[in-house]
Amino acid sequence: MSNGTRKRPSPPFQPSPGPQPKIQAFSQEEELADEDLFRDETLICEDEESLILRDIEQRQTLASRLAKWTRPPLSSEYLSQSRSIIFQQLEIDYVIGESHKELLPNSSGQAAIIRIFGVTKEGHSVCCNVHGFEPYFYISCPPGMGPDDISRFHQILEGRMREANRNSNVPKFVRRIEMVQRRSIMYYQQQSSHTFLRIVVALPTMVTSCRGILDRGIQIDGIGMKSFMTYESNVLFALRFMIDCNIVGGNWIEVPAGKYKTEKSLSYCQLEFDCLYSELISHAPEGEFSKMAPFRILSFDIECAGRKGQFPEPTHDPVIQIANLVTLQGEDQPFIRNVMTLKLCSPIVGVDVMSFDTEREVLLAWRNFIRDVDPDIIIGYNICKFDLPYLIERAETLKISEFPILGRIRNSRVRVKDTTFSSRQYGTRESKEVTVEGRVQFDLLQVVQRDYKLSSYSLNSVSAHFLSEQKEDVHHSIISDLQNGNAETRRRLAVYCLKDAYLPQRLLDKLMFVYNYVEMARVTGVPISFLLSRGQSIKVLSQLLRKAKQKNLVIPNVKQAGSEQGTYEGATVLEARAGFYEKPIATLDFASLYPSIMMAYNLCYCTLVTPEDVHKFNLPPESVNKTPSGETFVKSNLQKGILPEILEELLAARKRAKADLKEAKDPLEKAVLDGRQLALKVSANSVYGFTGATVAQLPCIEISSSVTSYGRQMIEHTKKLVEDKFTTFNGYVHNAEVIYGDTDSVMVQFGVSSVKEAMELGREAAEYISGTFIKPIKLEFEKVYYPYLLISKKRYAGLFWTKPDNFDKMDTKGIETVRRDNCLLVKNLVNNCLHKILIDRDIPGAVQYVKSAISDLLMNRMDLSLLVITKGLTKTGDDYEVKAAHVELAERMRKRDAATAPNVGDRVPYVIIKAAKGAKAYERSEDPIYVLENNIPIDPQYYLENQISKPILRIFEPILKNASKELLHGSHTRSISISTPSNSGIMRFAKKQLTCIGCKALLSNRDRTLCSHCKGREAELYCKTVAQVSELEMLFGRLWTQCQECQGSLHQDVLCTSRDCPIFYRRKKAQKDMAEAKLQLDRWNF
Amino acid sequence: METMEIDSEKNLVRQQCAYYSLDEAFGIQKETYRGQQYSQIYFARLHLMRTLLYSLVSNWKPHLPVCRVLALEQGKECIIVGTLYKHMKLKPCILDEYSKERSATPLVQPHNFMHADDHLVLEDESGRVKLGGNILSLLDVLQETEAGEFLVQDFLEAGLPPQIKLPLISTGDKYVVFVSGLSIGSDNCNPLQVQLLIDHITGHLGDEKEQSIASQIVHVVIAGNSIEIPCGLLNGQNLASKDLSRLSEPIKELDILLSQIAAGLPLDIMPGPGDPANFSLPQQPLHRCLFPGSSAYNTFRSCTNPHLFELDKISFLGTSGQNIDDLEKYSEAKDKLEFMERTLRWRHLAPTAPNTLGCYPYTDRDPFFIESCPHVYFVGNQDKFATRVVKGSEGQLVRLISIPKFSETGVAVTLNLRDLECHALSFGTQLSS
Structure with a gap:
């Protein structure tokens, strides 16, 4: 990230040809502090532009089709500029340009121009260029520095800046230095303010470079070499602007009539204008302004014709289809559905099919489509990592220089940049960044990965999970065949492609992502794009900066001392008394424990008293709190903390949103409010994390360790109070017992046997104990678990009751149900056992169930799809240090058939098969299809020992005495049946001879079905055979018709090879078993 | 005897x-079962029906063109022969076995799986289309509506065989x-x-x-x-x-x-x-x-x-x-x-x-x-x-x-x-x- 030479964003505002200014990018120490708005733009020279024009003319027909899709025309009021423009902004960035002569008559040269993109409520697109906002930061003023010293200091700094930025021809680097009264947010201070210097620089990137100079130290006459602590020098420019103008992400902005000027048209937006930053009116998202503008959301998907056995690469493989759906925010059906195909494609009902002869035309048609439809939000599945970069790199390969003009700025090309996103919470991800100016990219894959923990993130399993729909999956080796077929096969592909474009839209709607993310942006005040591209901390920082600004506080740019600042003791967990509780267990929860603690004890950066200051200030003991971890914080009468204030506001706002939600009738309004209360809750909870994260903007271990120490104390306190008060001694029927306690909840067994009584006691306890805490810490009674299976710390299951009459659901925690590397059998077993134990209250039934499942496994009667384990292939075999089962298998499959073998990026499904003694686990993995086709025996012992045993024993140990002996070694494990592989060496020498269906005795040549011994039992044996056939036929019918349904066609063969689909292997197996069973049945035709 | x-x-x-x-x-x-799927029986059925129905069309509505689902045009009346498929919300599905909420499935199988949201789809080899209007049978006169739905005006069924x-x-x-x-x-x-x-x-x-x-x-x-x-x-x-x-x-x-x-x-x-x-x-x-x-x-x-x-x-x-x-x-x-x-x-x-x-x-x-x-x-x-x-x-x-x-x-x-x-x-x- 650092020390690289990068092209500066070239100003699109001066379309004069000639050398673009290049400035050395400064070395940057912190990734997070990096200004993110480098725009690589190159201008298109004149003749290229005319080429595009001609290109458009040639496609008049297409253009007229596209014209239908353009935005509604501007009304005369807009055209005459007689009305104010009110719009909801979605994206804010900035460019470097010549400063506006009319709006800013006093300045000249280059300046940062903020661009705000948005939509009016009529659906017009808006591009607002904001002028006059200057980048700045603070340093503390050395004592004794007067106005004269400052002007000298200014000169020195200017000189140093010029030295560091030799390539830049900016007339003045440091615009001005002002003396202001501020206070640092860090530590409790007795003076109300100090003198700070506000350094205003010419361009946003200079903040970093200037900070570097000041950090390293600067020689000042009279004072000598001095290095400065900088304040708020790591705030991104766009965020700085938003904070200072009170703009939050996704809110409505008004520019009054007469205050804006429209002259140039540099973007494709309908309304483009220039104005001063002071003229913007930012509306708080309330009432009328809490609504959503009718954004245009484009969902798209591309198909590429890969070569056999290889994942498509943009340098070789053509883009053959692009499917698009455009939906207006708030409507449930897309108003545009189309697909662009390479070569002729048969029509699809309700879809505009556009076929082209060359790939160039396909790509350009899509580019034109984007320009005409002008989407505000672009969504899709894995578009950021695959679809968008692929299109751009493909256009580069084909030398279509005019393709990547996808943003809203005319003549500005989109480029692909490799980025790494790293966050403690989400881990490090490599990805490609494609910046499409003015349009928000919302990749559903990234969002789902962020917000949900799932066992697989393929589009198929994600839509199965959220929409309960299976998706047809066409293997990429077939895609080329379909493309090379005829118009019909390409149509088939187009239908598939459309579905892939439709599912992200459905997911977006179903999971309310637009509402939730816009609300999150509004609550935290960051642009929507930050929510996806950045971690948690920016959200808290944004709120902190806003609050600090109100209070005249400034936030230091803390140098991160090393990677780890040391860790602190986390949350406490009371010892779990494992067992199966058949009496109701009341659960007492602390409502938003950590935020409450911070509020109750006024924990903040600005209330923390350093150990030295404790003595120095000599604070009276009644106005400080000493936390259990030994820190000292002042109480709110001396200094109200900022964090508690932010939290109070968030929680109050949440209360309000929830109340409004109850009142609201309109479903769209409800969606907004629900999104808001969720965002507020998440935000309140992330404040604690912000102070504790070691690699963050402003870590403060003193705060976070105090929070957890109070938390621990409270759990212990609660336990003690409950067990002291609810005793037979105090007149209660039973002695209460705390059986378990986690971070913010305590589980109590009051000893009563009905849910109702437990609820009453729970309420009483919650009220009693709450009274002993400082407000707003509150213990709430919410639920009763009955029955409750407590396995160990953080692992439990129980039925969840909030009303005395029926239970709400089955609640499980920490029990293997979603782990990726488990086979489906484990998940089913665990779920069914819990169901039997908790809901049916049938422990013998559960035991029987496990036994029969184990017996099925050993007797080779298990449905293979339950045994499939799936792992992602992230690197090729050589790159793995340790041999892994799925990697080895991928290698072996490549040798068998390179075309269908999994590639890097694919998920590899496998089963563990029986092999020679001593074979390593990784040698025993096999492709499930291969196993099915060749009757290869699976290894039941592996599944028993490595997959089933642990999770099952965990559940049964609290219930059964000899769980392991009973379940895993009982008589049901005695008989084992292993199928004979049809391809093994020895079988080639075997002579096949019919055996009796009844007793397996070898048959003499005359008999074909039964031996003479079994002749009398014909009827019963036939019944058995035919019953098997009958069962298989039923399964066959149900499975294959389901697949027809899923693919959406009855008259075409099912092609789907989705290995994520639970019935894929079953379907294959049913087909094969059916053929075998039919042969068996035919033997009866004597 | x-x-x-x-x-x-x-x-x-x-x-x-x-x-x-x-x-x-x-x-x-x-x-025998050799890996064939169900598409072929649908195809055979459609073929039989189409031959039969085409012969009836000339007596029924001779002025209308007969076309395939794909060749439909908006605003034009025509006749399509195809397989009717009913999308049913409540229809039991084998994938339900794998759904998470096991307890949510009712223990008693309903007698009838009809639901107000069910809709019909007409399909031939070329594609499928959602039907609207007066519906029920194997042959339909259709007119395309805006939403890509097809308005059924009348339908013809094969009638009793000879x-x-x-x-x-x-x-x-x-x-x-x-x-x-x-x-x-x-x-x-x-x-x-x-x-x-x-x-x-x-x-x-x-x-x-x-x-x-x-x-x-x-x-x-x-x-x-x-x-x-x-x-x-x-x-x-x-x-x-x-x-x-x-x-x-x-x-x-x-x-x-x-x-x-x-x-x-x-x-x-x-x-x-x-x-x-x-x-x-x-x-x-x-x-x-x-x-x-x-x-x-x-x-x-x-x-x-x-x-x-x-x-x-x-x-x-x-x-x-x-x-x-x-x-x-x-x-x-x-x-x-x-x-x-x-x-x-x-x-x-x-x-x-x-x-x-x-x-x-x-x-x-x-x-x-x-x-x-x-x-x-x-x-x-x-x-x-x-x-x-x-x-x-x-x-x-x-x-x-x-x-x-x-x-x-x-x-x-x-x-x-x-x-x-x-x-x-x-x-x-x-x-x-």
Whole structure:
């Protein structure tokens, strides 16, 4: 990230040809502090532009089709500029340009121009260029520095800046230095303010470079070499602007009539204008302004014709289809559905099919489509990592220089940049960044990965999970065949492609992502794009900066001392008394424990008293709190903390949103409010994390360790109070017992046997104990678990009751149900056992169930799809240090058939098969299809020992005495049946001879079905055979018709090879078993 | 074998009639599962129907163009022939087995899966389209609406197939007895009732008059579910030998009963959903080894389900009830006979196969297509006895019979071959004291 030479964003505002200014990018120490708005733009020279024009003319027909899709025309009021423009902004960035002569008559040269993109409520697109906002930061003023010293200091700094930025021809680097009264947010201070210097620089990137100079130290006459602590020098420019103008992400902005000027048209937006930053009116998202503008959301998907056995690469493989759906925010059906195909494609009902002869035309048609439809939000599945970069790199390969003009700025090309996103919470991800100016990219894959923990993130399993729909999956080796077929096969592909474009839209709607993310942006005040591209901390920082600004506080740019600042003791967990509780267990929860603690004890950066200051200030003991971890914080009468204030506001706002939600009738309004209360809750909870994260903007271990120490104390306190008060001694029927306690909840067994009584006691306890805490810490009674299976710390299951009459659901925690590397059998077993134990209250039934499942496994009667384990292939075999089962298998499959073998990026499904003694686990993995086709025996012992045993024993140990002996070694494990592989060496020498269906005795040549011994039992044996056939036929019918349904066609063969689909292997197996069973049945035709 | 030997002056002689089996089309002897899917049977069906319907279109709406789903244009009227598919929200789905909320699935299977949100889709080889407007059948006049939905203005169904004229000559009353759902081995089964039925058929019951009627019974058809194997016996994987014998107990019993009938007159036995036969349609004849006693008679015929045969040139078509029961789950009609009538008009015996009704994946034909109109169309294992005559536009006359389950109602059905009149034959064992 650092020390690289990068092209500066070239100003699109001066379309004069000639050398673009290049400035050395400064070395940057912190990734997070990096200004993110480098725009690589190159201008298109004149003749290229005319080429595009001609290109458009040639496609008049297409253009007229596209014209239908353009935005509604501007009304005369807009055209005459007689009305104010009110719009909801979605994206804010900035460019470097010549400063506006009319709006800013006093300045000249280059300046940062903020661009705000948005939509009016009529659906017009808006591009607002904001002028006059200057980048700045603070340093503390050395004592004794007067106005004269400052002007000298200014000169020195200017000189140093010029030295560091030799390539830049900016007339003045440091615009001005002002003396202001501020206070640092860090530590409790007795003076109300100090003198700070506000350094205003010419361009946003200079903040970093200037900070570097000041950090390293600067020689000042009279004072000598001095290095400065900088304040708020790591705030991104766009965020700085938003904070200072009170703009939050996704809110409505008004520019009054007469205050804006429209002259140039540099973007494709309908309304483009220039104005001063002071003229913007930012509306708080309330009432009328809490609504959503009718954004245009484009969902798209591309198909590429890969070569056999290889994942498509943009340098070789053509883009053959692009499917698009455009939906207006708030409507449930897309108003545009189309697909662009390479070569002729048969029509699809309700879809505009556009076929082209060359790939160039396909790509350009899509580019034109984007320009005409002008989407505000672009969504899709894995578009950021695959679809968008692929299109751009493909256009580069084909030398279509005019393709990547996808943003809203005319003549500005989109480029692909490799980025790494790293966050403690989400881990490090490599990805490609494609910046499409003015349009928000919302990749559903990234969002789902962020917000949900799932066992697989393929589009198929994600839509199965959220929409309960299976998706047809066409293997990429077939895609080329379909493309090379005829118009019909390409149509088939187009239908598939459309579905892939439709599912992200459905997911977006179903999971309310637009509402939730816009609300999150509004609550935290960051642009929507930050929510996806950045971690948690920016959200808290944004709120902190806003609050600090109100209070005249400034936030230091803390140098991160090393990677780890040391860790602190986390949350406490009371010892779990494992067992199966058949009496109701009341659960007492602390409502938003950590935020409450911070509020109750006024924990903040600005209330923390350093150990030295404790003595120095000599604070009276009644106005400080000493936390259990030994820190000292002042109480709110001396200094109200900022964090508690932010939290109070968030929680109050949440209360309000929830109340409004109850009142609201309109479903769209409800969606907004629900999104808001969720965002507020998440935000309140992330404040604690912000102070504790070691690699963050402003870590403060003193705060976070105090929070957890109070938390621990409270759990212990609660336990003690409950067990002291609810005793037979105090007149209660039973002695209460705390059986378990986690971070913010305590589980109590009051000893009563009905849910109702437990609820009453729970309420009483919650009220009693709450009274002993400082407000707003509150213990709430919410639920009763009955029955409750407590396995160990953080692992439990129980039925969840909030009303005395029926239970709400089955609640499980920490029990293997979603782990990726488990086979489906484990998940089913665990779920069914819990169901039997908790809901049916049938422990013998559960035991029987496990036994029969184990017996099925050993007797080779298990449905293979339950045994499939799936792992992602992230690197090729050589790159793995340790041999892994799925990697080895991928290698072996490549040798068998390179075309269908999994590639890097694919998920590899496998089963563990029986092999020679001593074979390593990784040698025993096999492709499930291969196993099915060749009757290869699976290894039941592996599944028993490595997959089933642990999770099952965990559940049964609290219930059964000899769980392991009973379940895993009982008589049901005695008989084992292993199928004979049809391809093994020895079988080639075997002579096949019919055996009796009844007793397996070898048959003499005359008999074909039964031996003479079994002749009398014909009827019963036939019944058995035919019953098997009958069962298989039923399964066959149900499975294959389901697949027809899923693919959406009855008259075409099912092609789907989705290995994520639970019935894929079953379907294959049913087909094969059916053929075998039919042969068996035919033997009866004597 | 002996007819009825009664010490009366007049010896009654059992009437005879000519029997001709047409079950060949439903046999699956040579067909095998080789990995074929269900698309081919749909294709074959569509092909048959299209040829048929195209010939009708010229008389129906000659001014309209006939086209494929893909060639539809907005605002233009046209005719499309295609397979109707009903999207149903409540239709059970095998994927539900894998859904997370196991407890959410209702324990009792609903009788009918209809829901207000269901909608129809018309599909041909080229594509599918959602239907709107006045809907119900196999051929539709459509006009494209804005939303890519197609407005059905009118529809044409294939109508009753052509019928061979009823033979005129008829010497007198001849009866065919239909019975279904004997359920030997179930708790409902009343052995005395079954024995009464058999005694009646074989003429061992009643006075001379009744015996003379019995002597006019020329044929017996058992339309499915003759045996009920105690549930759960076949699910278990390892059967103990005593279970095995319990399994074959009802079969032996049935064999004894059937041999009594077969000794007297011809008997057709069709497999039903509960019998030891394969599951998917067409169900293959019950294996002869199940009936060592009765299969010795040449009057005993084990048949397929559906079953197609002729008696004295009168053609009979019938099933053990799966086709009609399945229709009932996914659509509505005022009674079972109406469902039966619909299948005739659609010229398809099992319109819901293979989608919700299991059937063999044929590759080159659709045996359920009704080529010629039967004179008698019966369906077994229904709740109650009902009958009606349906008239076709070309003078076809079809007798519809819904045969009730004998074990529950004690009712069998007789049909007079002379005039195709139909009566219930009720056996009671309740002695009123």
